[in-house]
Each structure stands twice: as structure tokens, then as C-alpha cells.
Amino acid sequence: MTAADETQMFDGIETLRDRVAADLARSRARSTALTDAVDDDDLVKQHSKLMSPLVWDFAHIANQEELWLVRDVGGREPVRHDIDEMYDAFQHPRADRPALPLLSPVETRSYVREVRDKVLDVLASTPLEGRRLVENAFAFGMIVQHEQQHNETMLATHQLRTGEPVLHADSPPAPPGPVVDEEILVPGGPFTLGTSVEPWALDNERPAHQVDVPAFVIDKYPVTNSAYLEFVAAGGYDQERWWSADGWAYRQKANLTSPRFWLRDGDRWLRNGFGLVEPLVPDEPVVHVCFYEAEAFAAWAGKRLPTEVEWEKAARHDPATGRSRRYPWGDEDPGPQHANLGQRHLRPARIGAYPAGESPLGVAQLIGDVWEWTSSDFHAYPGFVAFPYREYSEVFFGPDYKMLRGGSFGADASACRGTFRNWDYPIRRQIFSGLRLARDARPDESQ
Secondary structure: OOHHHHHHHOOOHHHHHHHHHHHHHHHHHHHHHHHHOOOHHHHOOOOOOOOOOHHHHHHHHHHHHHHHHHHHHOOOOOOOHHHOOOOOOOOOOHHHHHHOOOOOHHHHHHHHHHHHHHHHHHHHHOOOOOOOOOHHHHHHHHHHHHHHHHHHHHHHHHHHOOOOOOOOOOOOOOOOOOOOOOEEEEOOEEEEEOOOOOOOOOHHHOOOEEEEEOOEEEEOOOOEHHHHHHHHHOOHHHOHHHOOHHHHHHHHHHOOOOOOOEEEEOOEEEEEEOOEEEEOOOOOEOOOOOHHHHHHHHHHOOOEOOOHHHHHHHHHEOOOOOOEOOEOOEOOOOOOOOOEOOOOOOOOOOOOOOHHHOOOOOOOOOOEOOEEEEEEEEOOOOOOOOOOOHHHOHHHOEEEEEEEEOOOOOOOHHHOOOOOOEEEOOOOOOOOEEOOOEEEOOOOOOO
16 A cells, blocks of 8 residues: 555545544444443443453543543543543553442443543544644544454453343354365565554554565464364363473463363353353354463464464465555455454354455455464564554563454454554453464475
8 A cells, every 4th residue: 555545545634534433433332332231230340350340441441532632632621630540551450440439330421421522523623634643533543443442352341241141243144155274375575564554553563664474374264163172172281292381381370171261061062152152163263262272272283373474464465466455355444245343243253254355365264253363472563663652562562472463353443454463461361362373385385
């Protein structure tokens, strides 16, 4: 994508304002649905020490919106200056947040509405040019992505809550025909990684730069429940040889025996999804595995996890033109025919369900369904510049975090693209994470 392409994405300032308003409304509708689905007692409850009470997330969303859009972009007076510290994610670990004097559900909803009303006034009156923070409505896009990221976090909290199901959605589409998994060769050679022109790309996705990637082979589809079940049945969790030293130590400490939310029922396996317990669907991508489990499965299968660079090349590289696409299918925004995104469904789709979303090389379901663990640590690209604040990315760089790519059924299109980078601790399993396998190309394949 060129700079001209970036301009064409937003055809005029008024069109851009309409786009921002629609994205803000869509994000808020989802936040509201996730919080309205439970009563006030449930909103203030902590369902896991890994997660915040839902009411904290909702107020935090509005507080970030107030800080960046009302006060910074709009130059308006604070709505609630007194709560900034309480809703600063760096000041209070998730486990400690229930003890804070949080806004009540009624106060939170009132605060959320007041902030949004002011934001819409700011959107209508702010020139969306002349300052990097507002050029192409970047600050508004950042806040849209922030809210959608927290929506996925709140969805994970719903997965951890106990009780009757409160969320409902249609099933994903079925594959249109027979599905055959296969390996796909990605030829070696130069590739443009990252972006310098995507208007709402975050700092860690920038700048675009060329890398030379040796030929490798990647699976067409993510690893399925049935494939992962073979690892479980073969005693993969009991055999240290498949695990890294850190992975084996964690497997023993946490007593891991299967993916999170799998349940053994005699000779069969069930899965609890948002309170609904049902048999595993064999050809759905496995979900709720940590990096160490993904790494061990790959070793058992005689393969490995792709690097982050390999994943992005498989997703974006068009060998016919040599350019990098925004998405596997091209430059157009994701539609329901391309990928399982945005909580339209509450589970991964069966493999083969989105042929329209395949990459030029034929790699499928790279966007949506499950975040895919890669073998890479979180690092800056050459020429990285923190913007608009260090705490978005820079403070997380280093070996403590592993990279995930592609998004999940709970990720929104605004916060998921071919260059989007997600990261988490290698022990995390409550997130909607799965894996895809890769291997080095043999000499006879890479000719």
C-alpha cells in the first residue's frame, strides 16, 4: 500500500468522520451488550484473578476515551479527573482492582454516556489534519481499537464466569465442501514486513521494512481439536521430551493435562464454551492453549511454530506482484465472507469455512477464529518510534512476552489486520489462542 492508497482509504474528511462515528458506535454497542448481559452483582464480581471486574473494564474504556479525545484532542475540561489513577492499568494489577473504590454500575454507565457525548462533539469540530495525533483521525482510531481490545478481554471474562450461559450467537458457517489439510510452501526471498501507511496502525507495527525470509512450509489450517486430542491421548502432557525446560516446569506447576475448558467425560471429551458444555467439534481449531502447550504439540508433531515474520509473510505476501497486502485476501476491509471476527459467533469456525479469506498461496483462516502463537519474542522493528506514548508497546519489549498473530472470533476487524501484533505471557490460556504448524523447507522444496 502506498501513501496514495492511505489517502484513498478515507475519501474526504466527512467520510472519515462518518467512519469514525460508526466505529465508535459499533464498539460501544458491543461493550454495552457485554455488560448488560449480567446483573450488577455480576458486574462488580471478579471471576478470576487474571481478569478485572467487568465494571472496571467499562469505566477504564471511558477514562481512556476522556484522556485522549476529550482532554487532549478536544482540549476540554476533565469529566472525572479524580478517577484517573484508579483506572490506570499500570497502577493497579488486575488481582487488586476489586478492592478499589470503583464506580458503581450506575455511576459507570452515566460516566460512559457523558464522555461519549463529549467525544462526538469533539469529532464534529476537530480538524482531522495538521497534527500527527489527529491526522487521519488516528487518536479516534486508537480509541476504537482500545475499546475493542477490552471487549475481547471482557469476552474472556465471560468465558471464565460460572453459571448459566448469558451470551448467545449464531454458529459460524460450515465449510462449503470437503476439506483436505495440506502443507503450503512459502518461497524464500524478500518481503515487506510491517506498515508505514496503514492510517490506524499502532507504533509496534511500524515502520515497513524489507526482510529476507528463507523458504518455509506452513500448514494450510490451524491445528484442530481432533489433531490436538491425538497429542493428549498419546500422553503428550506426561512426556517431558516434548516440552521446553520452562514449559515442562510450568506444566508441572499448573498441573496441565489438556487445553483449558476441556472436560473429560468417560471416554469422550467435552468443552465448556461460555457456560455451554458440549462435545468437542473435531474440525474446529483448538483454543485456550498457552504458548508452552503449543510449542510441545509442535515438537510432538515433528514440526515447529512459525516465527512472527514467517506468519506475516504467509498472510500478506503476494508472489505474483511482490507486494504485501493488508489482509490475506487483499486490501479490502474484512467482511463476514472473509473471516470469523467481531464476536459474530462465540466459537472458532470449522476449518475450510472461509475460502474467500485465503492468502494468494492458499493459506486459510489466518485472520479470526484463534490467535496463533508464534515462536518470536516481542521486539521493536528497526526504526521504531514510540507513539503516542511509551506504555502502549515499548515497555513490553523483551523476552517475557510471546507474539500472537491473526486475531480470534472475539477480535474486532478494527484491531486485527495483517500487520497487527498481539503479545502475552507464554503461560496465558484464558485468551482465545491456538496454533498453526510450520517447518523448514527441505532442499528439494526450496529450489
